[in-house]
Amino acid sequence: MKLVRFGPSGREKPGIVAADGSIRDLSGMIADLTGDVLSPAGLDRLRAVDTSSLPTVPAGTRLGPCVPMPYNFVAIGLNYADHAAETGAPIPKEPIIFNKAPTSISGPDDDIVLIRDSVKTDWEVELAFVIGTEAFEVPADKALDHVAGYCLCNDVSERFWQTESTGQWVKGKSAPTYGPLGPWLVTRDEIADPQKLAMSLDVNGKRMQTGSTETMIFGIVELISYVTRFMKLLPGDVVTTGTPPGVGMGMKPPVFLKAGDVVTLTIEGLGTQRQKVVAR
Template sequence: MKLLRYGPEGQEKPGLLDDAGAIRDLSGHVADIADDVLTPDGLARLAALDVDSLPVVDGSPRLGACVGNVRKFVAIGLNYADHAAESGMPVPSEPVVFNKWTSCIVGPNDDVVIPKGSTKTDWEVELGIVIGKPARSVSQAEALEHVAGYCVVNDVSEREWQLERGVSWDKGKGFDTFGPIGPWMVTRDEVPDPRNLGMWLEVDGKRYQDGSTKTMIFGVEELVAYCSKLMTLMPGDVITTGTPPGVGMGQDPKVFLKGGEVIRLGIDGLGEQTQKVRKA
């Protein structure tokens, strides 16, 4: 299934993308794509619905973040060896874990807003993992049982705040609008090999990132198991798993967003995002 949320900001309704590409309204069955709806039992109930009987949503409504009530937005840094190299940093021996504040989460096609005074706002296409079953100190062998599905994430980053103003990456990663998620969450059964997904990102039509999850250092099982030792992962929590090379910081000369650009990004089978960039 491809599950989504649509409608004005703060008033999103739950929906499902059918095989013809139409949005079907799920609000007669669930209140949101969140919490217990993302558990194995919750997803099984949605999978049992007759899709053709669900109301079709007219037009092209705004899409919100594909998951609601995200408690934790956990991010993994330097998880692609070639991106670590372009960043001038060593390949990590364990996952580099930081936070993106949940207040940064926006819809997949909402504007990205450059913070006041920023001169180093950057982009990162990433595979997002959506947790569906509480996970506390789980093994790698158990980890996938706790995954509801996957989505596209743009891990927008302000490099000065991330790297030059103290040692906390969190500061540069959680500005408002820095977490576009979606367009939909694709359930785990439809992504048999999350380590074999092409991923790309363009700015104003120029392709900067063109990679694959094949080159991740730590895979989905490893990351879920590792993070579950640091915290209890809950349904709706999102782990964004790192980016391939091609970020603005890695260009020669460096390229950062100034406002007015259009970012397009996508991952095979998980859909695409488009964001206009504007100054605060």
């Protein structure tokens, strides 16, 4: 299934993508894509729904982030060896974990609103996964049992705040609109192998990133087992898993986003995002 949330920011309703590509309104059945809805039993109930019986959402309706604001928005840094190399960082021996503020989450086609003092805002196409059942100290052979589905994430990053100044990653990753998610939450059964997905990102129509989740240093299974050693993840929590090479900070000379730029990104099977960059 492909699940969505649609409508004005802060008042989104749940929806499902029908076989004909139209979006159908689930709000008469569920309040939102939270809690028990994301559990295996909850998703099975949605699979049994005759989507043709649901109201059609008008074409062009805004899509919000594919999950409501989670308790945790966890990110993994330098998880592609070639991306680590372009930033001049050593390949990590263990996953690098940091947080993005949940309030950074926005819809897949919402504007990226630059931080007021932004000088080095950058892009990162990433595969994210969404937790469906509570996860703590999860063994590797049970890891994927806790995944409700996958989605596309742009891990927008202000590099000056992330790596210069006092060098705290969360500062450069957490501004409002710096975490677009969606368009869809694609349930786990629809993605045969999350480690074989093509991914790309363009700025103003120019290809900047081309990669595949196949080149991750630490895969989804290992990440779930590792992260849940240190924290409990709850249904609806989001973990975004790192980016391939081609970010602005790795170019010579570096290139960063400015007002008027348009960012388009896609991951195989997970849809496409398009964001216009605007000044605050």
